[in-house]
Amino acid sequence: MKLIVDLMGADLGSEEVINGVCDSLEKTKLNFILVGPEEVARQIIKLRQLDFNRFEFINTTEFIENHDDPVRSLRRKKNASLVLGLEKLNEEGDGFLSAGSTGALLAGGIFITKRLEKVKRATLATLIPTQSGSQTILVDSGAVVDTKSEMQDQFAVMGSVVAEKYLQIKNPKVYLVNIGSEEGKGDIRTKEVYELLKNNPNINFCGNIEPRDFLTGKADVIVADGFAGNMMIKSTEGAASVLFSEIKTAVTSSIISKIGALLLKKSLKNIKDKYDYKKVGAGVLLGLNKPLFKAHGSSDREAIKYAIYKAEELLSSNINKTIEERL
Amino acid sequence: MKLIVDLMGADLGSEEVINGVCDSLEKTKLNFILVGPEEVARQIIKLRQLDFNRFEFINTTEFIENHDDPVRSLRRKKNASLVLGLEKLNEEGDGFLSAGSTGALLAGGIFITKRLEKVKRATLATLIPTQSGSQTILVDSGAVVDTKSEMQDQFAVMGSVVAEKYLQIKNPKVYLVNIGSEEGKGDIRTKEVYELLKNNPNINFCGNIEPRDFLTGKADVIVADGFAGNMMIKSTEGAASVLFSEIKTAVTSSIISKIGALLLKKSLKNIKDKYDYKKVGAGVLLGLNKPLFKAHGSSDREAIKYAIYKAEELLSSNINKTIEERL
Numbered sequence: 032m033k034l035i036v037d038l039m040g041a042d043l044g045s046e047e048v049i050n051g052v053c054d055s056l057e058k059t060k061l062n063f064i065l066v067g068p069e070e071v072a073r074q075i076i077k078l079r080q081l082d083f084n085r086f087e088f089i090n091t092t093e094f095i096e097n098h099d100d101p102v103r104s105l106r107r108k109k110n111a112s113l114v115l116g117l118e119k120l121n122e123e124g125d126g127f128l129s130a131g132s133t134g135a136l137l138a139g140g141i142f143i144t145k146r147l148e149k150v151k152r153a154t155l156a157t158l159i160p161t162q163s164g165s166q167t168i169l170v171d172s173g174a175v176v177d178t179k180s181e182m183q184d185q186f187a188v189m190g191s192v193v194a195e196k197y198l199q200i201k202n203p204k205v206y207l208v209n210i211g212s213e214e215g216k217g218d219i220r221t222k223e224v225y226e227l228l229k230n231n232p233n234i235n236f237c238g239n240i241e242p243r244d245f246l247t248g249k250a251d252v253i254v255a256d257g258f259a260g261n262m263m264i265k266s267t268e269g270a271a272s273v274l275f276s277e278i279k280t281a282v283t284s285s286i287i288s289k290i291g292a293l294l295l296k297k298s299l300k301n302i303k304d305k306y307d308y309k310k311v312g313a314g315v316l317l318g319l320n321k322p323l324f325k326a327h328g329s330s331d332r333e334a335i336k337y338a339i340y341k342a343e344e345l346l347s348s349n350i351n352k353t354i355e356e357r358l
Numbered sequence: 359m360k361l362i363v364d365l366m367g368a369d370l371g372s373e374e375v376i377n378g379v380c381d382s383l384e385k386t387k388l389n390f391i392l393v394g395p396e397e398v399a400r401q402i403i404k405l406r407q408l409d410f411n412r413f414e415f416i417n418t419t420e421f422i423e424n425h426d427d428p429v430r431s432l433r434r435k436k437n438a439s440l441v442l443g444l445e446k447l448n449e450e451g452d453g454f455l456s457a458g459s460t461g462a463l464l465a466g467g468i469f470i471t472k473r474l475e476k477v478k479r480a481t482l483a484t485l486i487p488t489q490s491g492s493q494t495i496l497v498d499s500g501a502v503v504d505t506k507s508e509m510q511d512q513f514a515v516m517g518s519v520v521a522e523k524y525l526q527i528k529n530p531k532v533y534l535v536n537i538g539s540e541e542g543k544g545d546i547r548t549k550e551v552y553e554l555l556k557n558n559p560n561i562n563f564c565g566n567i568e569p570r571d572f573l574t575g576k577a578d579v580i581v582a583d584g585f586a587g588n589m590m591i592k593s594t595e596g597a598a599s600v601l602f603s604e605i606k607t608a609v610t611s612s613i614i615s616k617i618g619a620l621l622l623k624k625s626l627k628n629i630k631d632k633y634d635y636k637k638v639g640a641g642v643l644l645g646l647n648k649p650l651f652k653a654h655g656s657s658d659r660e661a662i663k664y665a666i667y668k669a670e671e672l673l674s675s676n677i678n679k680t681i682e683e684r685l
Contacts, residue, residue: 162600162603162604173537176537176544176545176546177545177546208589210500210503210584210585210588210589210592217503217585218503218504218583218585219503219504221585241592241596242589242592242593242596243592243593243595243596243599244596245593245596245597246596246597246600247596247600256545257537258537258544258545258548258586259585259586259589261537262535262537262569262586262589262590262593263589263593265537265568265569265570266569266570266572266589266590266593266594266597267593267594267596267597268570269568269569269570269571269572269573269574269594270572270573270593270594270597270598270601271597271601272570273489273573273574274597274598274601274629276489277489277629277632278625278626278629281622281625281626281628281629282622282625284625285625287621288621288622288624288625290618290621291617291618291619291620291621291622291625292618292622293618294614294615294617294618294621295608295609295615295618295619295622297615298605298608298609298611298612298615298618299605299608301608302601302604302605302608305604
């Protein structure tokens, strides 16, 4: 199997991505098509004495930046790594991995890779680390807003398949995000989605979940409109960031606190790491003709390597076939 | 001025509420109509040797519970403290304070107190403590879902007035919650609301705010559909609760951590207290013929006293007149 990797647009630069790919080589059976600065890639591979037979190259240094308008850029930046990579994916290869602009990847997925026939809307499944140590799959996490309820019903199925194939969870527990846990709560759309999920035989629907339980690990799959899903992620990030910053301020307020903080430093760092979703592999854009993997923009080589391993698991499982059967 | 106080439905019981009212007496000019167990109230007032001229009583022990269906209960529980209190408010008194069921208070506001003529929908304004030490007013925080954009436009005006009159902020900064900070982001409704807010001369609209900034104090007023607003509150609560629980686990993992935790205990407690929105006074149900104040269910006498002080400020400012002028 072949993974196409976008070398451009990552916060830490192309070399970090290339090194991540190289690091993965020993334990993956995947071959790679690298889209980006070919000479740089070749040099690193040569330096590391790796097997050139496992690599192909598409040379470019153009890419779609975070502040670019994604849809317009697809048309204008003909040589952007994303455009070249996704066009290549239409010819060959099994998946595409990028740490570049999320918006551009979504737009590229919709307009270049295109949807599976039965799929009403592609969805970005994000892996959320939880307190229990497990991961929760959030569909959708911000790619699709103004969802029709039928779309969210499909998100539930696609998220369930990913939970099975990616996280090896049997009969994954699917919940719908809502502002109350009882049936009948929420706005009109959420009530409609509830009815659809309740009557969907292809998922294990367990009811509403409040955002309070987002991080507890109660759910294997959380279904949401992209607006609500993104609100939840960003509220959680905000709360965590404010709390850590308050702790930092508090512990420098007295000598006693400072000593306490010193003794606790490692524990606090561990907590931060545990919830760092940048470290739990890539998000997956689901419902397209081939899956696209989104590594976090700030991924280091370690994160890229891990994202490649997860991508390989998913690609090996023939996820699209299962999705089509269950929709 | 006269405040009607619901003595029923608070988690800590009627006596705690009565004592809160009594504690407030020294510093408030308000008189009170207490709705609940009259004998209990009289005994406490007598014991504390307070002036009976400042109290009237409506005797009842019935109330609408959290698990009751709010709308149906309004009709069925004729002697519920909320029903008797709000009916009294239609005759006399300037506002109503309750620590009972939020749903029942909302329903009572809509069906008994009724909306101001120009108001399309009442909204629950909640005071959110922030990192900067200021407070942010969230409208709506969960009372109204499926809002039309015109409703959110009105929420912005009402929230602004409260920020001025309640928090003494001149020209309060109004933001719209969105999943991106740039203009043009979000779902259809949010884009519509953005246009209305941008063109509303009666507010100081400053653009979109991401949920990441919910707790930073950047905004004086945050406008949201009740679904989104409630999502934000509950995600934030969830993140904080998980983090504190993780810290608790982490600090008991080694003796060194335990010592560290001991030294930090006070600092961590201070942080928890700072963000305890139960302690920042009552929420206000706005847009009704008279304002209804919602103290948190778990309010202790201190919280009740503080809620009364804040209610007095708002009542003195003739907030409804200002709202009607600006809508």
